[in-house]
Amino acid sequence: MSAANRRPVSRSGGERSLDTSHGTVLYLEGLSVSFDGFKAINDLSLYINDGELRCVIGPNGAGKTTLMDIVTGKTRPDEGEAWFGQTLDLLRLDEAAIANAGIGRKFQQPTVFTELTVAENLELAMAGNRNVLSVLRAKLSGEQRDLIASTLERIGLVALRDMNASTLSHGQKQWLEIGMLLMQQPRLLLVDEPATGMTHQEMAQTGELLCSLAGDHSVVVVEHDMDFVRSLDSPVTVLHQGSVLAEGSLDAIQSDPLVRSVYLGE
């Protein structure tokens, strides 16, 4: 399960050269993971199209977060395959290499660097050369400052730019982590429960932001809040006990008797 002994990063990352000629950005096939005999992911297959916005829903413990763990290299599956584009085998890369290849992630429990300021959090996340010497010599160019400023505006944290991230509320941390995700300029964004701790208005803004990203980026959103999912107006995949139970529009899903029985509790 450990990612420790995987291949180290290819430094420049494969982002530019990602081959999506078949229109699919992420292939997950026949994935299974078990923790101490408990199958958290069970023969799961899922395909995400280039530029698509996809919602993944499912009851607690369905395996949504574990799915993201597999894609980002945190957890290694017992079986199955995971490909980024046509050519990048995600199971052979470590977390850093996967991130550099263009997959960014927002965690369910927002994790930002609490002893750094909001702006510094964004600076660290900013796309760029990640090797130690380049980081040592890195200096913000005017352009990069503008990028940080515009991202701060986008996530509504302009006034807090020089505050320690530890002082942020839960919702603000969510925003900051989304901002970090934007700074990374990933090709594929995995967003785990972004709306938790947000007001309705903030939720609407988040929804708008995610929708605006689709097209240039592929976005996978895990969410429990049905109103939020509805606002995204995107195809929905239902996970249940580690496998895909149903796929389709939210309306179709909600009227599916199978989904109603296992998920909506009817």
Added chain:
Amino acid sequence: MNRYLSAVLADRMGVVLLTVLLVSAVWVPIASLVLPASHPLHMGSYSVALWGKYLCFGLLALSLDMVWGKLGILSLGHGVFFGLGGYVMGMYLMRQVGDRGVYGDPILPDFMVFLNWDELPWYWFGFDHAWIAFPLILIVPGLLAYVFGALAFRSRVTGVYLSIITQAMTYAVMLAFFRNELGFGGNNGLTGFFDILGYDLREDVTRAALFSATALSLAGCYVLCRCLFATRLGLLCTAVRDAESRVRFLGYRTDRVKLSVFVLSAAIAGLAGALYVPQVGIINPGEFSPLNSIEIVIWVALGGRGTLWGAVVGAVVVNVAKTQFTGWLPEGWLFMLGGLFVLTTLYLPRGLAMLVPKRVSGS
């Protein structure tokens, strides 16, 4: 350049420390060489060497704070790097002895003659040249840190496990250095030095110069650290310390970040050891004792980890207290140290640095 300068200036306690170091680098030679012995401010060569020793410990504490306070790596074996730097210097000083040893052998140090060795082991070659030996002061500890760190950080050993293996490392090195066959003087270590770079170690001038060199090295390394942590790499270190696994998902190889700073820290610890040896006149395997490494941790904890200046202050304060205390109750020191440690952990969890208001320290 500007951002480095402002980082150094923003750390006001650091500025105070640097000022004290620079002033003492000038003052101590004056007090020891120019002022007559009858003058109340005159410093004897004993106290010059003593303060030089304290500053070596300050430098060692700084090197530990770089990795512990700034990067979250609690090394319980930092004494190994200090000791190795000390041994490199000791080997150089040993070769300077020449035929003035007890046995009068022009090449072989006394302990080798005593062991009936008839030629210098290959790894002693070149140590008679300062230009070969001095770079090794940084390279040898750095190399050990590199090998150790590459293995440990790559395989993601962290926390208590990492601390334990650093301790095991210094213990293993100590056992090895105790063996006569290794060729570093066994349990007696290296001693009986005469001169450094041609200057007699017993002369007041040499001692004063060594003190100043130590004060300037400490000041230089302090500024180096401040500047290092003012870069984006410094931000990254904080991030790694607080949430290492999260950093990986941003695409950074955290093991390499840790390795780079760890190696630099080891080199600084080696420098501290090398400055220490000519001032105390001896290096032996006791320096590798796990207890020594734990003491370094206590200095940093007492002074205030993560502040850099606090580590230096902690090292000096604890060692001044040690000298005083062992004067009148030699057996009691370890209890005293342990008690101090417990008290600070309870009442000053962030060390002496806590006593300085943020307004004043500027950080």
